Amino acid sequence: MRVLFVCLGNICRSPAAEGVMKSIAAGTPIEIASAGTAGYHTGELPDPRMRSHAKKRGIELTSRARQFDPSRDFERFDMIIAMDDSNLRDLRDMDRSKKYHSKLSKMTDHCRTMEADHVPDPYYGGPEGFDHVLDILEDACAGLLEKIRK
Numbered sequence: 001m002r003v004l005f006v007c008l009g010n011i012c013r014s015p016a017a018e019g020v021m022k023s024i025a026a027g028t029p030i031e032i033a034s035a036g037t038a039g040y041h042t043g044e045l046p047d048p049r050m051r052s053h054a055k056k057r058g059i060e061l062t063s064r065a066r067q068f069d070p071s072r073d074f075e076r077f078d079m080i081i082a083m084d085d086s087n088l089r090d091l092r093d094m095d096r097s098k099k100y101h102s103k104l105s106k107m108t109d110h111c112r113t114m115e116a117d118h119v120p121d122p123y124y125g126g127p128e129g130f131d132h133v134l135d136i137l138e139d140a141c142a143g144l145l146e147k148i149r150k
């Protein structure tokens with residue numbers, strides 16, 4: 001099973017999702033990665049604010065940003081999970097044939113207890129936005145792992 005988390009810049013939400021999922025799925029054969037629909041932060045570490053908030057929860061974010069590659073990623077990954085409706089729309093648009101639409105979902109579809117319909121972009125907001133993102137991601141990753149296990 002290969003899981004790819006996708007946001008816009010691949011420096012806040014999807015690398016955090018990758019880090020949270022890797023921490024709770026440690027020891028399983030699940031392959032976990034992340035990418036952005038845009039490429040303007042390619043090669044960068046996650047945003048320092050996201051890294052420091054994750055670190056307080058014991059999660060180190062060490063991935064490097066990369067852009068989603070439709071020519072490889074649709075085929076390679078079994079689940080491609082978007083952080084918000086805009087990311088999901090962009091992914092659907094890149095899958096012209098609709099061959100991979102069944103692999104696509106939104107992160108909040110996997111939540112167990114949090115009431116959210118998307119993972120809000122924390123980039124232009126204050127510190128509480130990063131904690132809110134992590135709260136949603138921890139809940140959604142737990143739900144996702146449970147689904148994968150079944």
Ligand code: 4NP
Pocket residue numbers: 007008009010011012013014036040121122123
């Ligand atoms: P992300 O957040 O999609 O969660 O990585 C963003 C990061 C950077 C930008 C937008 C969103 N940006 O416009 O540079």
